[in-house]
Amino acid sequence: MSTTKQTEYKADDFKSDAEPRWCPGCEDYAILKAVQMAMAQIGRPKNEHAVVSGIGCSSRLPYYMGTYGFHTIHGRPIPVATGLKISNPELAVWVVTGDGDAISIGGNHFVHAFRRNVDMNILLFDNRIYGLTKGQYSPTSQKGMINKTAPYGTIEEPSDPVGLALECGASFIAQISASYVKELVDLLVQAYNHKGTSFLHIYQNCYIYNDNAFDDFTERSIRDDNNIKIEHGKPLVFGKNLDKGLVVGYGKFDIVDIEPGNVPDNVVVYDETDSVLIRMVTDMKFPEYPVPMGVLKKTLRATFEDSLESQIELAKSKFPPDLQKLLSSGETWEVK
Amino acid sequence: MGIHKEDILETVTVKFAGDSGDGIQLTGDQFGNTTAVVGNDFATFPDFPSEIRAPQGTTYGVSSYQIQFASKDIYTPGDTPDVLVCFNPAALKVNLSTVNKGGIIVVNEDEFTDKNLKKAGFDSNPLDLNDRTLADFRVHKIPITKLTVEALDDFDMGHKDKLRCKNFLALGIVAWLFSRPLEPIESFLKSKFSKKPMILEANVKALHTGFNICDTMEIFPVMYTVPPAKLEPGTYRNINGALATAYGLLAASEKIDLPIVYSGYPITPASEILHVLAALKQFNVYTIQTEDEIAAITMALGAAYGGSLGITGSSGPGLALKIEALNLAVMTELPLVVFDYMRSGISTGMPTKTEQGDLGMALFGRPSDSHVIVLAPSTAADCFWISIEAVRLATKYMTPVVVLSEGFLISSSEPWKIPNLKEIPKIKTSFRTNPKGYLPYKRNKETLARDWVRIGTKGLEHTIGGLEKTNETGDVTQDPDNHDLMTRLRAEKVQRVVNDIPDLEIIGDKNADLLLVGWGSTLGSMRAAIEAVNGAGKKVAMINIRYLNPLPRNLGNILRKFKKVGVVELNLGQLNTIIRSKFLIDTSFLGRVTGQPIYVSELTNFINRELESLKEH
Numbered sequence: 001m002s003t004t005k006q007t008e009y010k011a012d013d014f015k016s017d018a019e020p021r022w023c024p025g026c027e028d029y030a031i032l033k034a035v036q037m038a039m040a041q042i043g044r045p046k047n048e049h050a051v052v053s054g055i056g057c058s059s060r061l062p063y064y065m066g067t068y069g070f071h072t073i074h075g076r077p078i079p080v081a082t083g084l085k086i087s088n089p090e091l092a093v094w095v096v097t098g099d100g101d102a103i104s105i106g107g108n109h110f111v112h113a114f115r116r117n118v119d120m121n122i123l124l125f126d127n128r129i130y131g132l133t134k135g136q137y138s139p140t141s142q143k144g145m146i147n148k149t150a151p152y153g154t155i156e157e158p159s160d161p162v163g164l165a166l167e168c169g170a171s172f173i174a175q176i177s178a179s180y181v182k183e184l185v186d187l188l189v190q191a192y193n194h195k196g197t198s199f200l201h202i203y204q205n206c207y208i209y210n211d212n213a214f215d216d217f218t219e220r221s222i223r224d225d226n227n228i229k230i231e232h233g234k235p236l237v238f239g240k241n242l243d244k245g246l247v248v249g250y251g252k253f254d255i256v257d258i259e260p261g262n263v264p265d266n267v268v269v270y271d272e273t274d275s276v277l278i279r280m281v282t283d284m285k286f287p288e289y290p291v292p293m294g295v296l297k298k299t300l301r302a303t304f305e306d307s308l309e310s311q312i313e314l315a316k317s318k319f320p321p322d323l324q325k326l327l328s329s330g331e332t333w334e335v336k
Numbered sequence: 337m338g339i340h341k342e343d344i345l346e347t348v349t350v351k352f353a354g355d356s357g358d359g360i361q362l363t364g365d366q367f368g369n370t371t372a373v374v375g376n377d378f379a380t381f382p383d384f385p386s387e388i389r390a391p392q393g394t395t396y397g398v399s400s401y402q403i404q405f406a407s408k409d410i411y412t413p414g415d416t417p418d419v420l421v422c423f424n425p426a427a428l429k430v431n432l433s434t435v436n437k438g439g440i441i442v443v444n445e446d447e448f449t450d451k452n453l454k455k456a457g458f459d460s461n462p463l464d465l466n467d468r469t470l471a472d473f474r475v476h477k478i479p480i481t482k483l484t485v486e487a488l489d490d491f492d493m494g495h496k497d498k499l500r501c502k503n504f505l506a507l508g509i510v511a512w513l514f515s516r517p518l519e520p521i522e523s524f525l526k527s528k529f530s531k532k533p534m535i536l537e538a539n540v541k542a543l544h545t546g547f548n549i550c551d552t553m554e555i556f557p558v559m560y561t562v563p564p565a566k567l568e569p570g571t572y573r574n575i576n577g578a579l580a581t582a583y584g585l586l587a588a589s590e591k592i593d594l595p596i597v598y599s600g601y602p603i604t605p606a607s608e609i610l611h612v613l614a615a616l617k618q619f620n621v622y623t624i625q626t627e628d629e630i631a632a633i634t635m636a637l638g639a640a641y642g643g644s645l646g647i648t649g650s651s652g653p654g655l656a657l658k659i660e661a662l663n664l665a666v667m668t669e670l671p672l673v674v675f676d677y678m679r680s681g682i683s684t685g686m687p688t689k690t691e692q693g694d695l696g697m698a699l700f701g702r703p704s705d706s707h708v709i710v711l712a713p714s715t716a717a718d719c720f721w722i723s724i725e726a727v728r729l730a731t732k733y734m735t736p737v738v739v740l741s742e743g744f745l746i747s748s749s750e751p752w753k754i755p756n757l758k759e760i761p762k763i764k765t766s767f768r769t770n771p772k773g774y775l776p777y778k779r780n781k782e783t784l785a786r787d788w789v790r791i792g793t794k795g796l797e798h799t800i801g802g803l804e805k806t807n808e809t810g811d812v813t814q815d816p817d818n819h820d821l822m823t824r825l826r827a828e829k830v831q832r833v834v835n836d837i838p839d840l841e842i843i844g845d846k847n848a849d850l851l852l853v854g855w856g857s858t859l860g861s862m863r864a865a866i867e868a869v870n871g872a873g874k875k876v877a878m879i880n881i882r883y884l885n886p887l888p889r890n891l892g893n894i895l896r897k898f899k900k901v902g903v904v905e906l907n908l909g910q911l912n913t914i915i916r917s918k919f920l921i922d923t924s925f926l927g928r929v930t931g932q933p934i935y936v937s938e939l940t941n942f943i944n945r946e947l948e949s950l951k952e953h
Contacts, residue, residue, distance in 0.1 A: 016799070018811070047794045052638070055802075062799045063812060068791050070641060071801025072634065073664050079631040083638025083646060084791060086597055086622050091642075091792050112627040308622055315618035323586055323619065324757050331369050331520055331574065332754070335567045 007045070011036040014046050016066045027178035027204045028057060031125060032064055034181050035094070038188035039067070044092060051094045052081040054101035057132050058125035058204070061096045075106025078113045078122065082304075085118050089305050092192060093120040100130050103139040103159050113197050114168035116304040121191040121198045124161055125178075129210035147209070165199045166282050166297065172198035173282070173297040177218045177227075178205065183293065190295055196303055217291045230281060230294035232272040235263045238290050253280055253289065272298040345562050347406035349414030350510065353431050354423025356399040357389050359503040364401025365749075366507060366524055370516040371405045372574045372751055375564030378405040379860065380576075381413035381933065382747040386604065386687045393447075393455040398430045407563040411860035413748065415935040419513070421506055423447065423480075425456035432469070440556075441473045442509065444502070446481035476555055480506055480546075487545040491538050501542035508546020515561045518543060568753060575752040577716040577745035581675065582612040584723025586619045589645055592727060592763035595620040597639030598647045599632045604687040605743045606649045606677045629657035633674065637661060640670045641800075643767060643790035645727060649675035651743075652694050653684065659702050662736055666706045666826065668800045669777075669786050671730035672737070673723075679743045680931040689931025690744035692856050692906040698738045699885055699914070705823050707830040709737040710885040714859035716745050717752045722882070724760065731765045733833055734785040740884065742857045742906075744933055771795030776810035784829035830886060837883045839890040848875035850946050851898035853923075855881040855911055858904050858934055865939035876943050881911070892919050902926060902946050906934065924949075 014036040022028045039049060049067035053059035055074035062069025068091075072080045077095045085093045102110045102124050113122065129147065130136040136149040139159040146153055165173050172194040174187045184202065191198035203214045212219075217226035228238035228246070236246040236253070241260045245267035246253040258264060271277055278297045284290070350367065354360045361382050371378045381402040390397025404414030419440045422428040424447040435441060448463050462469035463477055484502040491498065504521075511518060522540055529536035550556060575583075589596045598621060600610040614623040622639075626632040632648045640646030650658065655676045665672040678694045680686035698710045709729050713722040722739055730737040768774060768787035776798040777786050789796045798810060806813045807821055842851075844866040854862050859880040866878050879894060881887065895901055895915065901923045903912040912925045926942045928934050 045794065047792055047797050050791050051799075053801075062801070065799070066797055068797050069799030069801075070638075070668075071799060071803065073660055073802055076630060076634045076661065079626065079634035080638035080641070082624075082631075083597060083599065083635035083640075084642045085638075086624070086635070087595075087639040087642030087644040087646075088790070088792050108627050109631055112631070308624075312617045312620065312622070315616075319618045321618040321620075323583075323590055326586070326616070326619075327583055327754050327757070328571065328573065331373060331523075333373050333375060333572050335375065335564075335569050335572055335753075 007043070009040040009043060009045075011040045014039045014049070014066050016064055018063050020064045021060065022057060023208055025207050026057070028061065028125065030178045030181055031058075031123070031184065031202060031204060032061055034178075034184040034188060035061070035065070035123075037185045038192065041185065041189050042092070042192050048090070049092045049094065050081075050084060051096055052077045052084065053096040054098070054106060055132070056098040056101045056130070057127075057206075058096055058098040059101060075101055075104070076109065077101070078106060078109040081120050082113070082116065082118050085120055086305050086308065089119075089309070095120055095122040097122065097124050099124065099126045099128060099138045099140040099161070103161055103164070110164070111168050114165055114170040114199070117171055117196045117301060118304045119195050119197070121188070121200065123188075123200050123202060125202050125204040126161060127204045127206035127210055128158070128213050129206050131206045131209050135209035161201050162199075162282050162296065165201075166278065170199045170297065171196040171299050171301055172295070173201070174199070174295045175201040175291075176293050177203040177214060179218045180293065187295065194298060196301065217286055226286070226290050227293050228290040230270055230292045230296055232270055232295060232298070235267045235269050237263055237267060253284065255289070272296065343558060343561055345560050346408060347404060347410060348419065348514070348560070348562055349402060349404040349417045350419040350421070351400055351402040351417035351431060351434075352421045352506075353398055353400040353427035354503075355390075355392050355426070356385055356387065356397050357392065358399070358423045359500070360384075360399045360401050360423070363503045363507050364403060366521050367510060368403055368574060368749055369520050369524065370511060371403065372572065373520045374516065374562075375567070376405040376407065376562050377410050377565035377567060377751060378403055379410060379413045380749045381744070383932070384688055393424055393426050393452045395426045395430050395456060398427050400427070400431065405562055407565050409565065411863040412933065412936060415937050419510070421510060423503070423506070425452045425458055428462065429456040429458065435473060437472045439473055440476065440513075441470060442476045442478060442506070444480035444506070445477040446479050478509065478555065483545060483549065484542050487541055488538050491534065491541075493534055493538060497535070498538065501538050504539045505542040505546035508543040508548075509550055509555070511543075512547045512550035513556055513560060515559055518547060567751065570753040572751045572753055574749050575717055575720075576747055576749040577713070577719040577741065578608040578612055578747070580716055580719035580752070581609050581723050581741065581746075582616065584720035585613070585645075585647060585727070586616065586621070587720070587757060587760060588724045588727035588763060589620065590757070591724065591760060592645070592731060592765055594643070594645050594765070595622060596645045596647060597622045597624070597636060598649070599624040599626050599635040599639075600649050601626050601629045601632045601654060603629075603651050603654045605679060605746045606651050606654070606675065608746055609649050609675065609677075629654040630661055633658040633661040633672075637665050637670060637672055640665070640672050641668070641791060643788065645673070645731075646671070647673045647675070649677065651677050651679045651687075652681050652697070655694065655697060656701075662708070662738075663702050663704070663706050664802050665736040666702070666708060667802050669734045669826070670736075671734055671788070673726045673730050673739065674736060675739045675741055677741045677743055677746055680929070686931045688743065690742050690857070690906065690933065691929060691931065692740070692742065692858075692910070693929070694740060695855075695884065695907065695910040698740055705827060707827050708885065709733070709735060709830055709833055710740060710883075711737060712740040712856040712882060712884055713745060714856055714880050714882060716748050716750050718882075719745060720755070724763070728763045729833060729836070731763065731788070732785065732836070733783055733829060734788060735830060740856065744857050767793070768796060769793055775808045776800060777805050778808045779825070779829075784825060784832060834886040834889050837886075837888060840879045840881065840888045840894060842877050842879060842894060844877040845870055845875040846877060848877040849899040849950050850876045850943065851895070851901050852876065852878040852904055852939075852943070853881065853895075853901060853911070853915065854878065854904040855884060856906075858906065861934045861936050861939055862904060864936045865943060868936065868940055869943050874943070874947060876947070884911070887918070895919050895921055900924065900946055900950055902942065904934065904939065904942070
């Protein structure tokens with residue numbers, strides 16, 4: 001019996017020759033690196049990955065990848081990726097998009113992607129601002145934020161991408177900040193491994209137009225008290241000293257103090273398939289609650305491309321394809 | 337034309353008209369089938385309102401189906417009917433002015449009640465003996481409703497269901513009038529109602545009742561026959577543009593050996609193609625009903641990027657939404673076929689009516705200097721061949737192709753000699769697999785096409801996108817000279833298609849002084865008009881431009897050969913403007929935007945006027 005040794009890949013194997021042109025210090029660099037590290041872990045050669053993006057700072061990412069890439073138009077990476085996946089189901093398809101690209105101009109595709117459940121990974125880089133167009137408010141900008149198009153403060157409520165994805169029936173939802181590179185890599189691998197549309201919401205700081213937007217729950221000295229790691233089968237505890245836990249209250253979670261290292265039974269053990277817990281976790285709003293980080297939902301259902309393929313197989317078995325016969329169907333007559 | 341007392345006629349135009357819920361289209365289709373089976377040449381024109389079930393008895397709810405059939409070659413569904421079959425007063429009101437003087441009008445007299453007459457806007461009943469409204473016609477008042485209900489007296493079914501059979505009673509009457517066999521209609525009914533034997537029997541009974549009363553009651557003094565037309569030998573079927581388009585795509589897919597990904601958003605009249613393809617999945621057709629028009633074109637583009645046949649279809653309002661994505665296809669130089677089944681615009685316009693208003697949009701309606709191949713089928717059957725040609729050119733030149741089809745062509749039907757697939761040449765395509773020396777924007781010397789790469793191929797990894805690319809390497813750049821070069825290369829590539837398309841052929845009298853120029857569905861009416869005037873000793877020629885971008889090589893020479901050029905379009909002069917500016921010649925113009933095909937009589941009038949003006953010079 002012979003065993004073939006699986007090729008070992010390094011993150012650098014997934015780099016392109018192009019030099020990234022994001023602003024120095026942009027967290028997009030961290031996400032780029034994480035995507036390359038995740039691909040190395042996944043262990044498939046670069047030709048088997050395709051990265052499809054829209055328009056915006058984040059959407060430049062495919063140019064820096066050594067994989068196949070398609071930098072499309074504003075808001076449309078999801079349908080382009082859908083067509084690609086249906087055409088080439090063996091590919092690993094990644095969508096790179098931003099808050100403006102996915103939630104604003106491409107909102108309709110975002111909504112319908114989750115109904116279809118094509119096997120692809122949607123990475124939403126959320127910096128809560130339009131960076132490439134130099135600082136207008138985005139659909140996730142916080143109310144009251146002062147910016148170029150809202151000099152008196154934004155008067156619209158922000159959209160909640162995770163809540164929207166859940167409402168639309170996403171089969172996999174995860175959330176993380178770009179400042180957690182190790183966890184980000186892990187979630188990218190999990191998103192890849194999930195068969196169906198995986199949605200990964202990534203908080204990404206824009207140093208130029210919306211700096212420190214996520215400091216309240218990502219800054220090192222306070223972050224452990226302000227976000228919570230969500231893991232399937234693990235109790236919902238958080239805090240620098242793991243001294244807080246979530247228990248079920250009246251339609252929501254209540255935060256209780258616990259003794260570090262001794263988790264009481266009433267602290268909820270997370271189940272990524274439990275619709276009630278998923279709803280409660282995604283409903284947690286900062287600063288009332290810590291920001292949930294990790295896989296929030298993971299359920300399995302048929303993918304669009306598999307269902308379409310099985311309809312084609314069914315049609316073939318019921319009506320063996322014979323085009324000449326089809327052309328001659330219906331009433332025909334001979335002219336001599 | 338015109339009904340004479342003779343038993344044998346050369347050509348007849350019949351129109352069925354009634355409420356949109358009366359089953360007019362079905363009745364017309366079935367009459368078309370019997371026409372096909374007796375071997376006449378024919379052309380049909382289904383015309384219906386955009387309301388699905390407009391209030392009963394109203395003039396705006398009138399649906400109609402016109403068919404011209406003949407023992408000779410014909411090209412149009414006829415200008416005006418010789419026979420009008422009216423299911424209610426509104427249908428008479430709407431269509432009366434079009435019926436040829438001396439023509440036959442068959443009415444369902446049961447529907448001519450005070451209430452219905454008022455709804456239709458008649459002050460008095462035109463069927464009354466002393467009413468002069470119908471004095472110029474041969475009117476046959478038949479109690480179609482009453483006869484249907486009586487015939488079905490024994491049937492254990494509701495009154496409403498019985499009334500639904502009245503269109504087949506009317507069909508039986510018209511079948512008798514034109515000596516038609518009932519078998520093809522019966523066999524259609526058998527397959528349609530195979531699971532509803534009662535409804536099947538009732539319709540067959542109604543059909544025979546209609547036929548038999550003509551025999552026994554001597555409703556019509558004469559029974560007419562239109563002998564078979566002398567068509568090219570072969571096996572024929574009836575085909576409309578929707579089926580022909582879809583079948584052409586299947587043939588293209590087989591000839592290039594690639595699956596079809598057809599994504600579309602519901603829109604009148606383009607949805608019809610999506611319906612047909614969705615039911616033919618066994619031919620490796622992946623159909624997707626998308627969330628919007630932009631998703632439809634971008635999914636097709638994603639599929640083309642992946643190495644499949646990416647195809648989408650819409651109508652004017654939808655194409656407008658697809659424009660930015662169409663330009664992405666131009667920029668990334670991917671093969672994409674986009675059908676525009678033109679309808680009457682602007683905006684929502686008249687969705688079920690036809691027009692040729694989108695030529696300007698297809699040619700110029702995109703930001704920057706963006707060129708695509710533009711094709712236009714001229715008949716329902718030509719839709720088959722244009723589908724194959726669109727796929728061939730898109731894949732060979734790595735460029736989007738826009739097919740300007742028309743609402744009229746989609747629903748109109750004609751006899752079609754079934755092609756032998758073996759005689760259709762294969763469409764050659766080769767995906768790049770060799771990594772050695774591969775550059776994403778390196779071009780084929782002859783066609784200027786870049787290589788098509790199946791995404792996933794080892795060693796050819798690259799990124800494309802909407803940003804300007806360096807010639808050959810495909811690296812992103814804003815170099816001024818490079819952008820100038822790439823803009824010219826993209827334009828030149830489409831222009832080179834001219835070497836790959838046939839020269840235009842002149843129809844009619846090549847030595848004429850007057851040349852008519854048209855494109856798309858006007859071919860039929862123009863051909864009929866040319867034959868009519870040439871037959872009357874005048875000299876006229878015509879061309880139908882099937883390749884609208886690039887224009888055929890010999891177009892300029894043809895235009896300059898004639899003393900006078902008249903352009904005919906179902907718009908206000910879009911091709912006309914192009915011809916005048918491109919070839920610097922004077923033209924005269926006939927445009928019509930009524931939502932209807934152009935009448936042969938309008939063309940003959942135009943021709944006569946133009947010939948007169950030539951004499952004056």
